[in-house]
Amino acid sequence: MGILDDLKMEYRMGGITQRLIFWNVGLFAIPMILFGILPLFSVNLSFLNWNSLGVDWLSLSSNPADLLWKPWSLIVYMFLHAGVLHLLFNMLMLYFSARFFLTFFTQKQFFGLYILGGVFAGLMFIISFNILPGLVLSQAKMVGASAAIMTILIASAVYAPYYAVRLPLIGTLKLWHIALFYVVLDLIQASGGNSGGHIAHLSGALFGYIYIRLLQRDTDLSKIVTAVIDFFANLFKPKKSTPFKKVHKNKNTATTNNRSTANSTSARQSKDITQQKIDDILDKISKSGYDSLTKEEKEFLFKVGK
Numbered sequence: 001m002g003i004l005d006d007l008k009m010e011y012r013m014g015g016i017t018q019r020l021i022f023w024n025v026g027l028f029a030i031p032m033i034l035f036g037i038l039p040l041f042s043v044n045l046s047f048l049n050w051n052s053l054g055v056d057w058l059s060l061s062s063n064p065a066d067l068l069w070k071p072w073s074l075i076v077y078m079f080l081h082a083g084v085l086h087l088l089f090n091m092l093m094l095y096f097s098a099r100f101f102l103t104f105f106t107q108k109q110f111f112g113l114y115i116l117g118g119v120f121a122g123l124m125f126i127i128s129f130n131i132l133p134g135l136v137l138s139q140a141k142m143v144g145a146s147a148a149i150m151t152i153l154i155a156s157a158v159y160a161p162y163y164a165v166r167l168p169l170i171g172t173l174k175l176w177h178i179a180l181f182y183v184v185l186d187l188i189q190a191s192g193g194n195s196g197g198h199i200a201h202l203s204g205a206l207f208g209y210i211y212i213r214l215l216q217r218d219t220d221l222s223k224i225v226t227a228v229i230d231f232f233a234n235l236f237k238p239k240k241s242t243p244f245k246k247v248h249k250n251k252n253t254a255t256t257n258n259r260s261t262a263n264s265t266s267a268r269q270s271k272d273i274t275q276q277k278i279d280d281i282l283d284k285i286s287k288s289g290y291d292s293l294t295k296e297e298k299e300f301l302f303k304v305g306k
Helices: 003-013 016-041 050-058 064-068 073-079 084-104 107-131 146-159 175-189 195-215 223-235 253-288 295-305
Strands: 164-167 171-174
Touching (some): 003 016, 016 073, 016 107, 050 073, 064 107, 084 107, 253 295
Antiparallel strands (some): 164 171
């Protein structure tokens, strides 16, 4: 099996975090590789300039009028990066933040929050450059997944602030300590050279907070993204014609249905009890940390997670 096959397998078998990393790395590396190698084979690319193409067509501009001719930039910008170190740091933070978020929530919620957080941060980036006195006369362009990742990190910290995190050379911290560090860092640097980026980070953090508070009131904003994806997936899915089926009645149908109903009811009740127990344990973790769990609760979580 070759390297390409290995990558395909990793993409198919990996979760949403791994797929997002693939997208971010791919959209950064593939154009760079093509623009670096093709000229060696006498392929003339002088009519194209990747830096200009990426900045002008794909980055998010602080000028709201630019959204009229490149609306895709409101989403595409969060999958692009300005350099190798920018990409590396963001992918490490994405992996780090996703581990916590996916401990409590689903992959659909993760992807939905990633997209919505990035869009919200992008809109706040545009608004800030048009209402803040210190920025209103300047223009800027933005790329990077930082704001979307910040949304994931803060949402995790708001939901489980006392979740214990062990860091090399530092020791054990609570998740809210890490979240607070990044928020304060962005607040300090907000008036620096990358004002737009730090405003976007803080906006992503704000959206992560709002998301969890609304979720605790039974309003899941991530379902907006899921609904949009399902709509387009069903739109392009070929419709299968349903063949005519002749129905034969069976004398034992009523008995079989009664048994099936009883079995499904019993299974549903068992599933509800298990889910309730999981919710209680997760609430306990969010309030007091993982170490507060009893031995039986830890064993139960381990068995459910298999």
